[in-house]
Amino acid sequence: MATVDAAELKNIFLLFSFQYIFQISYRKEGSRMYELKAETEQECNNWVQAIDAASFSKMVLQKEELEQKHLHLVQIVESEKTAKWQYTQQCEELTVEIKKLRAELCTLKKEWRLTPSRPMILASDGTPALATSEESEEIKKIKKVQSFFRGWLCRRRWKQIVAEYISSPHAENMRKRNSLVFRMVESEEEYVEQLQLLVSCFLRPFKMAASSQKPPCTHDEVSSIFLNSETLMFLHQIFLKGLTARMESWPTLVLGSLSIRF
Template sequence: MQKGIRLNDGHVTYLGLLAKKDGTRRGCLSKKSSDNTKWHAKWFALLQNMLFYFENESSSRPSGLYLLEGCICDRAPSPKPSQSAKESLEKQYYFTVSFTHENQKALELRTEDVKDCDEWVAAISHASYRNLANEHETLMQKYLHLLQIVETEKTVAKQLRQQIEDGEIEIERLKSEISGHLKDNEKINTSPATTPTDDDSEIKKIKKVQSFLRGWICRRKWKTIIQDYIRSPHAESMRKRNQVVFSMLDSEAEYVQQLHILVNNFLRPLRMAASSKKPPITHDDVSSIFLNSETIMFLHQIFYQGLKARIPTCFDILLPMLNIYQEFVRNHQYSLQILAHCKQNRDFDKLLKAV
């Protein structure tokens, strides 16, 4: 017999207090009891993909924990009340949290404010560690792209510093030449009226000219280097490369999501229905319609993870499996015929609309 999973009580308590203090969503909600007869007010706190609840706001330990990864949260209609309870239920707004885990009952909650209800539904719907991981991966891709730009800018800056040093050497040469001309002029135009004050004034003027010339040369060289790099084939190839990589990653993510919907929302429910006592569709028909869709989904999940991790051999993984697509494409017309035939069955048509 399989043993139950044991959780570290101290760790769970710490996470519960952290959710109570810094959770993305906190507040009082009414929770339906396990026997579906009573509602109990509890204090709830949401932290990432974990929903804790306490007996009250001042409780130091959580009473329970729900893992929300993969759950579905939606507004629920109000139950039909009796005549005496109509007034008390007018200001109650209900929503449910359905779990994908087997044999786990849906969590039914309610609140007295419609805005509060909508905000809870939105917060729980986005409470997914997978979403956080995807956002982190996207940021890492952008970070790596920025690192490449920084490295390129370092190379350009090094070239610019070298050109500035060359410019300073040229300025020093010009400075020495100007000083020589000034000395020659002093010898030619020596007069008693010349004073040290006049010499200082001339030197200041020369320094201003040198400062202006140095700044102008630096600005001109910097502008030339930047314009040359922007127009260079390297910069253009980098822009095209990054655009292709990010476009491929987005397309693959969308395709994996569509395959996930196909398998989890249609293939698996229809497969379960085919195993019922009065099946609206046979296992052979399900296999004919979907064929190897599930295998393709698993294959692309692996390929997508490899693409995100920038594994060079991810295409080598995909190429030997191309025969799967050939079989999938050849089966397309036959699967449409089987699907059209099954739709003539009313029970199957109702099942299809339900999923």
């Protein structure tokens, strides 16, 4: 019969005395797991919250976010590679078609040169053509491919020009200037509105009250309180009107002369 000493009985008693147990495990295979025990439920919850708020948990979340971003970028790169390969294949096919059409054009030129009985004229691009009202199918194909290729080159060059201008210092300065002009117009409109409210709701009623039999204040006091309020309102109204008129010629704004006047 097996016997159990006092130390083992004490460990068994401690194992069953803790009712609240939680486990720490890692997602990596073959990693060790840890079992922790607490005496009360509150203590167990405090331990779990402390472990959740630990730096390792934050690093794991950041690692997962970075992995998701990396996966998204990899997908974007793969889609870009696929699109690039498709465009390259399309350009190669068009190049082969152009070479084929050029060869056919050279052959037609040689045939036209060998047949002097046919009347020949020069086309708008300098190539010889028959003086007939109807064009051949080969010429139509050549013009169609040339038109398609010229349009593609023009669109590509235009996109490059626009992208270069957007990233240029001049475009950045213009964006800052336009933002400043818009903020100035908004501030001036708000200031003129406040001045109109001051004059119509306070200055003029005070002037009328100062002319009454029992005035609450004299004309000198009104003038000292609302000094040059009407003059400021008229000047800013004129400035706002000129600024609004200059805004109609957007985007070619010339504000220097307007600032010199005031």
